[in-house]
Amino acid sequence: MKVLVPVKRVIDYNVKVRVKADGSGVDLANVKMSMNPFDEIAVEEAIRLREAGKVEEVIAVSIGVKQAQETLRTALAMGADRAILVVASDDVHTDIEPLSVAKILKAIVDAEQPGLVICGKQAIDNDMNATGQMLAALMGWSQATFASEVGIDGDHATVTREVDGGLQTIKVKLPTVVTVDLRLNEPRYASLPNIMKAKKKPLDEKTPADYGIDVTPRLTILKTAEPPVRKAGIKVGSVDELVSKLKEAGAV
Amino acid sequence: MAVLLIADVTEGQLATDAVAKTLSAVASLGDVHVLVAGQGGDAAAAEAATLTGVAKVLFAGDHGFCHTLAEPVSDLIVSLSADYTHIVAPGTSDAKNVLPRVAALLDVMMISEVIGVVDADTFERPIYAGNAIQTVKSGDDIKVLTIRTAGFDAAGTGNTAPVEQVGTAATTGLSDWVQDQVAASDRPDLTSAGIVVSGGRGIGSEADFAMIETLADKLGAAVGASRAAVDSGYAPNDWQVGQTGKVVAPDLYIAVGISGAIQHLAGMKDSKIIVAINKDEEAPIFQVADYGLVGDLFQIVPDLTAKL
Ligand SMILES: Cc1cc2nc3c(=O)[nH]c(=O)nc-3n(C[C@H](O)[C@H](O)[C@H](O)COP(=O)(O)OP(=O)(O)OC[C@H]3O[C@@H](n4cnc5c(N)ncnc54)[C@H](O)[C@@H]3O)c2cc1C
Ligand SMILES: Nc1ncnc2c1ncn2[C@@H]1O[C@H](COP(=O)(O)O)[C@@H](O)[C@H]1O
Numbered sequence: 001m002k003v004l005v006p007v008k009r010v011i012d013y014n015v016k017v018r019v020k021a022d023g024s025g026v027d028l029a030n031v032k033m034s035m036n037p038f039d040e041i042a043v044e045e046a047i048r049l050r051e052a053g054k055v056e057e058v059i060a061v062s063i064g065v066k067q068a069q070e071t072l073r074t075a076l077a078m079g080a081d082r083a084i085l086v087v088a089s090d091d092v093h094t095d096i097e098p099l100s101v102a103k104i105l106k107a108i109v110d111a112e113q114p115g116l117v118i119c120g121k122q123a124i125d126n127d128m129n130a131t132g133q134m135l136a137a138l139m140g141w142s143q144a145t146f147a148s149e150v151g152i153d154g155d156h157a158t159v160t161r162e163v164d165g166g167l168q169t170i171k172v173k174l175p176t177v178v179t180v181d182l183r184l185n186e187p188r189y190a191s192l193p194n195i196m197k198a199k200k201k202p203l204d205e206k207t208p209a210d211y212g213i214d215v216t217p218r219l220t221i222l223k224t225a226e227p228p229v230r231k232a233g234i235k236v237g238s239v240d241e242l243v244s245k246l247k248e249a250g251a252v
Numbered sequence: 253m254a255v256l257l258i259a260d261v262t263e264g265q266l267a268t269d270a271v272a273k274t275l276s277a278v279a280s281l282g283d284v285h286v287l288v289a290g291q292g293g294d295a296a297a298a299e300a301a302t303l304t305g306v307a308k309v310l311f312a313g314d315h316g317f318c319h320t321l322a323e324p325v326s327d328l329i330v331s332l333s334a335d336y337t338h339i340v341a342p343g344t345s346d347a348k349n350v351l352p353r354v355a356a357l358l359d360v361m362m363i364s365e366v367i368g369v370v371d372a373d374t375f376e377r378p379i380y381a382g383n384a385i386q387t388v389k390s391g392d393d394i395k396v397l398t399i400r401t402a403g404f405d406a407a408g409t410g411n412t413a414p415v416e417q418v419g420t421a422a423t424t425g426l427s428d429w430v431q432d433q434v435a436a437s438d439r440p441d442l443t444s445a446g447i448v449v450s451g452g453r454g455i456g457s458e459a460d461f462a463m464i465e466t467l468a469d470k471l472g473a474a475v476g477a478s479r480a481a482v483d484s485g486y487a488p489n490d491w492q493v494g495q496t497g498k499v500v501a502p503d504l505y506i507a508v509g510i511s512g513a514i515q516h517l518a519g520m521k522d523s524k525i526i527v528a529i530n531k532d533e534e535a536p537i538f539q540v541a542d543y544g545l546v547g548d549l550f551q552i553v554p555d556l557t558a559k560l
Contacts, residue, residue, distance in 0.1 A: 016514060017380045026384050038496075098352070099361045122496060126379055128364050129348050133322065134356035142426035143322050145349045148489065158430065162489045163345040164443075164498070165262060169430040170321070182479060182496060183489060218361035219388040222374065227385050230521065233542035235533075239555045242527065242545050251447075251504040251525050252471065252560055 001115035001174075002057045003046040005080065006105055007039040009064055009071040010125040019226045026224060028092045035071045038120025040078070040187040041180045045150060046118050047079040048185065054152045055116065057081050061108055063088050063101050069203065076198035077190030083203040084108060088215050095126055100208070100215040102134035107211035109139060114175065116157070121146050121179045132179035142172035148183040254283040254307065256332060258341035258350070259300055261288055261320070263432075266296035268303075269444035270342035272406035275305045277399045278340050279407070281372055283307040287332065287418075289317035289325055301413040309415040316421025319429040320346040324421040326353040331419060333358060333394060337372065343398035343499075351396055360392035365400045365499075381495040381518035402443065402501035402522060435488065442474040442491065447504045450476030450493055450520070453484060454509020454530065454549055461486040463550075464508060467557045476500065476520075478510045494519035509549050512537025529553065 011017060012032040020027050035043075046058040060075035062068040063086040072083035086104055088096050109117065119132035136143035144150075144159035148167065151158040152174075161168045162181045190198070208215045236242045246252045255278050260267035266288070275284060284305055288297040289312040297311040310332065316324045329350070333339060339354060341347035343365050355362040367385070368376035374389045375397065442448065449471065451464035461481070468475045477487035479494060493500055495518035505523035510516060512528070512535055520526070521540050528541035529552050538544040545552060 011380070013515070017383045019384045026380060097361055099356060099359075102356055124381065124495065127377075127381070127495065128352075128362060130352035130355070130362040130364060133349065133352035134362070136322075137326065137353040137356035142424075143349070143353065144427075145322070146345065161345075164490060166432065166434040166488060166490050168319070168432050170319075170427050171430050172427045173425065181489075183483065218392050219363065219390050221386055222389055223387040224379075225385045225387070227378065227382055227521075230526075230540050230542075233526070233538075233540075233544060235538070235544045235546060239545070239552055239559055242543055242556065243559050245543050246504070246525075246527070249525060 001055045002059060002112060003049060003055045004059050004061060004109060004112060004114040004117045005039070005042050005046045005075065006061045006101070006117070006119050006131065007043060007071050007075050008036040008123045009033050009062060009068040010036045010123055013037055013124055019224055023223050023225055025093050025221070033067070035074050036120050036123050038122060038180055041182070041184050042118040042120050043075045043078050043080060044185045044187040045180060049152060059084065059112060059114070061086070061105065063096055063104055065089055065092050072203055073198050074190060076201045077195040078188060079194070082201055084206060085203060086206045086208060088208050096215055097217050097219065098128050098130040098134055099218060100213065101131050102138055103213045104208055104211055105135045106138045107213060116175060117177045119177065119179045121181050132177045136177040142176045144170060144172045144176060145179040146181040147178050148181050150178055150184065253337045254285055254335065255281045255338040255340060256336040257284050257286045258329065258339065258347060259286050259288045259296065260342055260344045260346055261290055261293050261296045264290070264292040264296055266299045267342065267344065268299060269406055269441065270344060270401050271300060272303055273401035273404040274340060274342045274399045275303055275407040277366070277369060277401070277404045278338065279305050280369060281338050285310055287312065287329070289328060290320070291315040291318050297415050301415055302409045302411050304408040304411050306411055306413040308413055310418045311415050312419040313417065314419065314421040316423065320350065321427050321429060322350050322353050323424040323426045325350050326357060327424070328419045328421065329354045330357045336394065338395045338397065340397045340399060342401045347398050351398055355396040358394055358396065360394050360396055361390065363388065363390060363395060363397045366397045367400050367403055381514050382521065383514065400499055402499050439468065440472065440474045442476055443498050443500055445474035446502050447471045447473035448476045448500050448502045449473045449506045449508065450478065450510060451481055451487065451508050452478035452510030453480035455481060455486055458486045463553050467553055470557050470560055478516050507537050508553060510537055511535045512540065
């Protein structure tokens with residue numbers, strides 16, 4: 001069985017974004033970009049499944065600008081076997097919508113016939129939390145979102161999910177789409193020899209047109225604004241002072 | 253045309269606060285029909301019918317809709333969709349699971365975590381962990397939205413909307429529920445509590461996290477946690493507040509031993525009053541705190557608990 005892992009190139013999670021003064025978007029020029037943290041967890045899970053003999057091949061896919069090559073090389077250095085880059089834009093500020101991403105992924109799934117797709121739960125730039133579920137819908141497959149434990153057993157997967165009330169376990173039929181949550185695993189770092197080896201692994205380059213997919217957005221972004229700022233507070237000197245301030249404010 | 257609001261129902265219990273806040277968020281969009289799905293949801297359907305602003309409740313009491321499995325519930329929603337301009341739900345884990353699937357089946361774009369409804373096509377939503385607010389206009393025929401309920405007031409009660417039975421589930425054979433691991437608690441629900449006390453990595457152990465719970469119980473508060481506290485095993489996953497956990501906006505949020513990473517702030521910075529207790533006076537949490545107290549939490553928290 002093959003596993004497909006979609007990985008997105010996003011602003012590094014340590015960088016605080018700045019909204020552009022003209023309200024046209026956030027400034028992504030010259031900021032550090034990395035693999036979406038949830039996708040590192042997805043890649044790690046796929047590699048562990050291969051190491052456990054449950055899958056044969058791990059294919060990483062990224063859709064976006066040409067520089068997403070670097071993200072794919074990171075996935076290859078972690079241990080993915082090969083990669084597919086779909087160059088869908090030449091401007092880092094253009095985000096390809098989850099619906100379009102899901103359609104491109106569907107075309108790749110149709111061509112590659114993986115038994116499992118492992119996505120991140122959410123991209124930390126658009127915070128949509130949608131792509132995996134959309135792909136499952138387009139394929140007519142089952143889905144197991146927000147996974148904190150994944151077991152593959154014959155033609156089923158048993159997945160423990162992080163939900164509002166705690167944890168839920170479901171059993172889904174393969175092929176399936178799993179989206180991963182933070183507690184699933186601790187992703188490995190790529191070693192230097194593996195980074196060198198990754199440079200030689202196959203990386204195919206495609207465009208949405210190769211799959212006949214139109215990536216025109218459905219949502220028009222009218223404005224991007226700074227959130228309201230909180231007015232500066234004060235430091236209190238003691239527990240007594242804190243208690244009296246809270247009482248004054250009617251908070252307790 | 254009308255709005256279809258997907259109610260959050262767990263084990264037959266309506267998430268009343270979340271549904272009532274979603275009702276106010278979408279009130280300007282037209283008549284609202286509320287869908288309650290799952291066997292044994294009769295009481296939840298009856299309760300939904302009492303909420304102000306509900307024109308009709310649709311009750312799908314088929315066993316196949318229990319546990320809100322994504323595949324049958326999405327098919328149900330799609331089968332009802334022709335009558336609606338908007339399909340909305342509070343942004344709970346169930347809705348985040350189901351609604352994007354519905355959107356793709358309808359070939360429309362998902363609009364997640366809406367914090368403002370500008371008009372029937374235009375919505376505001378946070379991106380980049382709330383560091384920017386985007387206004388988007390949808391060109392799709394049906395809009396599928398989840399609502400971030402924290403910023404909306406709950407609709408009232410006293411209504412008597414009619415309840416209509418709908419839909420039976422076709423067996424998809426795609427997924428089965430196995431079990432829930434849900435800790436019963438007498439504390440208020442994290443996302444609707446008036447006061448939240450959260451602990452971070454600074455607490456240092458699961459045993460010491462009890463200190464946070466004692467303070468919370470003294471205040472009648474819900475308990476929250478940072479990701480680091482959850483990852484370290486001090487607190488369960490469903491207590492995580494933040495960009496990728498729960499978003500809360502209580503009247504009072506007390507952060508103890510939490511540094512204030514942007515991912516954590518994303519989940520609590522709209523709280524009315526924020527208190528931070530941290531031994532590091534440079535901790536970023538103090539930049540959003542109304543009242544900051546620099547010092548050792550192991551001294552401060554018991555003292556505070558005693559004095560409140
Ligand atoms: C993809 C992604 C998603 C994430 N999502 C979330 C999320 O949803 N929610 C979230 O919270 N985080 C999230 N994070 C993690 C986030 O980046 C931080 O790592 C995390 O919030 C830190 O938790 P913390 O403040 O408890 O720990 P730390 O940053 O380690 O802070 C501990 C604090 O405790 C203080 N302290 C220690 N001892 C004492 C003492 N005795 N008395 C007083 N103070 C003391 C220290 O001064 C320090 O400020 C996410 C990260 C990633 C990459
Ligand atoms: N442009 C993209 N390229 C590759 N994978 C993506 C892309 N966009 C989204 N994904 C995948 O879908 C997950 C959820 O993203 P989103 O729905 O945008 O929050 C991510 O964690 C990735 O696994």
